[in-house]
Amino acid sequence: MTGPFKKMTGNAYARQALLPGGFRDVLAPAADYEYSAVRQLLKVFGHYGYDRVSPPLVEYEDSLLTGPGSTHANQMFRLMDTDTQKVMAVRADMTVQMSRLAATRLQNAPRPLRLAYAGNVLRVKGSQLRPARQFMQVGFELIGSDALEAELEVIKIAVEALESVGIRDLSIDLTVAPFIRELLTAFDLEGDDLAQTVSALSAKDAHGFDALPDKAATIFSALISAAGSAREALSVIEGLTLPKKTGTLIKRVRSLVDAIEESMPSVAVTFDPSETHGFEYKTGIGFAIFARGSNTELGRGGRYHVDHPDIDAEEATGFSVYMDTLMSALPAPKSGKKLFIPVATPAEMVKRLHSDGWRTIQGLTETADASKEARRLLCSHIYLNGSIQPLD
Amino acid sequence: MTGPFKKMTGNAYARQALLPGGFRDVLAPAADYEYSAVRQLLKVFGHYGYDRVSPPLVEYEDSLLTGPGSTHANQMFRLMDTDTQKVMAVRADMTVQMSRLAATRLQNAPRPLRLAYAGNVLRVKGSQLRPARQFMQVGFELIGSDALEAELEVIKIAVEALESVGIRDLSIDLTVAPFIRELLTAFDLEGDDLAQTVSALSAKDAHGFDALPDKAATIFSALISAAGSAREALSVIEGLTLPKKTGTLIKRVRSLVDAIEESMPSVAVTFDPSETHGFEYKTGIGFAIFARGSNTELGRGGRYHVDHPDIDAEEATGFSVYMDTLMSALPAPKSGKKLFIPVATPAEMVKRLHSDGWRTIQGLTETADASKEARRLLCSHIYLNGSIQPLD
Incomplete structure (x- = not known):
């Protein structure tokens, strides 16, 4: 962690440990950095016509266990649905949900079907390689084509997307x-x-x-x-x-x-x-x-079958990324610039600063020494007497 | 739903019902529309110096029940942590997590502390007013000031954020x-x-x-x-x-x-x-x-205490929005334009079309009648003989 959140007492460290193993708080600037990367990946998928869909975190256990879901049977947290007394589960993987959508709600959408997704998945236990029990999975699926061009399209887009967030070679x-x-x-x-x-x-x-x-x-x-x-x-x-x-x-x-x-x-x-x-x-x-030159797998994909209850299985190719792995392959995020503005700064001026790209921290009360207050608040710049000045 | 996903057989409708009550698939174009709105809200919060943080979906039950968390005690799904045999819970609200961060990991960060968040919350039962059991909560918290300007800042930002996604009056x-x-x-x-x-x-x-x-x-x-x-x-x-x-x-x-x-x-x-x-x-x-003129509450906030284990409670003011409610107050999203491009379109041209803002659907194989294929794929435009033509 950098910036405002680097100071931590032993006491706080102890309490931080109170999160269950494999779960973590992502603070600034890492949280925003990760979501910017997610957005960028989805933007590239979207350019190639992949429509974002967002299935729920929880489904009936059965529907999360069909087809590709069986791989994660032991990895899913189970929940009881008090209404129906049926067992539900928290998804441990999102590709199984894309298969479900293709086979049911989207069975009549034209093929090939292009779907993109981003969402958290939970796992009962972390593995040695991946101790996290919650991470964000981001991916896309091309469903209903057995052409070699399908694999090629998926690989091309995966490469472009990863390069666009800064992964090289x-x-x-x-x-x-x-x-x-x-x-x-x-x-x-x-x-x-x-x-x-x-x-x-x-x-x-x-x-x-x-x-x-x-x-x-x-x-x-x-x-x-x-x-x-x-x-x-x-x-x-x-x-x-x-x-x-x-x-x-x-x-x-x-x-x-x-x-x-x-x-x-x-x-x-x-x-x-x-x-x-x-x-x-x-x-x-x-x-x-x-x-x-790295042993870290950034993302994985390939060809699989989407099984339909009434019609023949269809060919699909997909790719997905776990964001925690991807982020660890990117340079650490820097804390962005922040501009301290005194309490009396007019609203019009504040909006102009925002449209110029500034993030502002406005004083809530008058302070004798605005520069001191700006530094205390870890601002990089101060707006004083009508001009923006950097703080050392 | 509009666009490619509007067709659905009775059979598919039946299977769609297989999601547990209160959980839903968000399809195109709604999923992207909702995430754009989330992004826009966070952008406004960010302009005012609120740093995005991202706590986990799951914590030990105890830590989700402290302070403001007690309000949702009956609403949380419980999970067993197999490692420690302690009870964990899925968050039913994110403000309690902001209080936890302020009281522990961020207890030494300068005050006032400005935090923003967006994430899914789950509820054991939907209410009559809110049948959903999963929805996205987006909000921000100003922690550590008892000034009236704190309430005013929060209200101002809430208003600007809601107006920026298209809510009027x-x-x-x-x-x-x-x-x-x-x-x-x-x-x-x-x-x-x-x-x-x-x-x-x-x-x-x-x-x-x-x-x-x-x-x-x-x-x-x-x-x-x-x-x-x-x-x-x-x-x-x-x-x-x-x-x-x-x-x-x-x-x-x-x-x-x-x-x-x-x-x-x-x-x-x-x-x-x-x-x-x-x-x-x-x-x-x-x-x-x-x-x-509407009875629908779009968002709610106010002043509360962040309780610290060792020091006095501090004053905080926050605001949060449930995205499902907010989206229902906005006009329905339209399916975006899509441009069909033949399989042989050079990669350089494809990238140029993307940078011009087009979403492309590339043919995977040669087709005799490209316009027919473009229409079948629900594209709005086709790239043919070097020019972009609208399809009726």
Whole structure:
């Protein structure tokens, strides 16, 4: 914290600890800085036709558990609805709400449907990587197109949005969990073999495939070691003899990498063909965006299905950012300038100062020494005798 | 709802009902419209030096029940903190969080402390007047000044903020619950007499004082009938013989009314001297803002105490708005313009259109009839052969 809020007694520190773990007060200037970044992200999504929607924080548990929601089943706070005696839950993720909207209220809106959102999500427990139990999720979804251009549009917008808030040197990491699933099926892996293979893939342990037939072991080992530059990883995979009916997704990755390199030459593209992210809910290419040289994932997206109760599932691609992570990748905010104005300053003058971009702190009573009072109030400038003067 | 989301089958209507009562999806263009209004309110608060702070949605129950929080004790959803086995609660109001910040983390920040906030609050049950169980509360607090100028500053900013989002012909209604409390004490009212008097004041029932001594009955009846124009109400009260040690607050109302009329001549000022709002947590003048001719209270504020654990309570004045009420007092939002651009439109051109203020919807694939596709996607304009054309 900087500015007016930096002083804190031991006593106050103790009381600050009275917030439950994972919850925090965001003070000035950080709170405003975060909301400006949210606004900027939504502005870019909006430029590309994504309409902001705002579902509630709380829904019936069932509707938050459908489709992609199942990933967060253990992460949701439950509440009792006293009216209906039904269990409600606080959302732990907003993409499940976008799926619900697409499948219900917006099922007849023209496709592709473009939705944007920003809102708080709560989690029962923080993780080691993410101790926060409340954070703001901001994202957008392109629902109802299976074209490669859908992935490309989402990645382009994600990159533009992150660059527009000040993130530089972006890197995109692609994954193809369904391809791994295809391989596991093609090699008829079951029981212990299946569990051991999934676990070795997750741990990136090339020796974990020793019990598998040679052909399978060769492929899985190659996938693990191929992770890195997308061009090089694709060369490795394209040199492998893959089982029949697998590998379509690899061709799609090739096309996507070509398109990204053409349209976003400054963005580095990596590919981790063995990464499954626990198979989450992705049904196609997944992607995560990093600032190059950092291990912090700034945002994540990919292709998934929106399940409809009455019609076939539709293809969707989305991207979302957790604002706490994003803010920690940006420079710390500075306290803005504030102009002290004496109590008698006319209202017309105050409004003129505001339209010139000043934030004013008006004295409530006469003070003998206005400059001293301005400094006490941590103002950077003072309006005195008709002119604005900086305070040291 | 207008625009792309107006079509809805009976089926979808049924599913929409699957949200718990009092919770709702806000779709386009309403969601963006509401957030623009929030931004505008915060912008005005910010101009006057109010720093945005953002406390968490969830705290330990105890800390949400202190001071002004007790008003909402029955309205808070409780959650169990699995780590500590302590009871947490979801905030039902944000002013209690501002008091907590002022009393703890910001106890050493210079006074007066100016804080602004915007965030969702949840309520266990909707009321008849306010069926919503989730709504956004936006407000600001001036903490640490007992000057009349504090009330005046808060009212001025509240008026400017509401006018800036498009509310016209504002009216301010003043109340003085602590004055009523003084009278009840001065007349030594106890037991049934006290209960009956409070109830009659609340019901504005002039016959409810029949059992009281003449002097008390006269005063309470006069207060009930005095409600209306502040000038007239003050004349009535100033003509009464009030018990000793009461009436200081009436003098303050007189000064405030003079100041409001001088600085905000277009704002109507009314005064309801018998209104107590259940004595809530106000310790001085309370005020509510209405659009003239409407019964809908757009926002409410007033003076209260911030209690500190170690030092004396400090005087504070605040104002807050519930966004659902405010939005319902504004004209319905219109769907914005959208420009359809063919898939092959160069990225440079797309960015130029955005900087010209256009929202674009880019085709993902080639279409035989671009105009037809643009209409299907509910675009208002199309970019064709290098020029922007409106679609009928």
